[in-house]
Amino acid sequence: GQSLEQPSEVTAVEGAIVQINCTYQTSGFYGLSWYQQHDGGAPTFLSYNALDGLEETGRFSSFLSRSDSYGYLLLQELQMKDSASYFCAVRDSGGGADGLTFGKGTHLIIQP
């Protein structure tokens, strides 16, 4: 089966940089995705990494190391609106029709 591990909670200061790590165990790995979910809302897609390396999209970057079964989401210049839960998810051959398996999420708390 598939499993993903990420910290349950991370606290950071407004304007700072924070990194949310994710390790996974899966078979037939295709890629690692990141989603953001605000309280009471639906998850929204942030990024996808299929190959090793860093993908940058504005203030957010995502990194993948396939050999280490590890990835992270990097958030820069933190803003209060970044307070949310962040989920990593793997796309693998066991998911069916691009089905994703999600981690339990990291609650990011931004302090002023």
Add this chain to the structure above:
Amino acid sequence: SQTIHQWPATLVQPVGSPLSLECTVEGTSNPNLYWYRQAAGRGLQLLFYSVGIGQISSEVPQNLSASRPQDRQFILSSKKLLLSDSGFYLCAWTQGNYGYTFGSGTRLTVV
């Protein structure tokens, strides 16, 4: 542009009552459709997925069922709800571009 609609937004149902949640997608054809459930403070659990009309695959055995009567319509049902069915139900679609688009969700409370 593509949009996904899900309703109702909230629902309170007694134990043993039936359930029907509907999800429709606009602006695309032949999408892959998914039903996920999220328990309070937890991750998302894949319940069902569909690659086409009438094609349903279940990831987790439960007292829920899904149907896809039209290309862009996905329905989640139950004949008799259990307390453990409470949660946040999310419909999602993708066309294989690795990014899921989720509906706004239905918060179901079984009492």
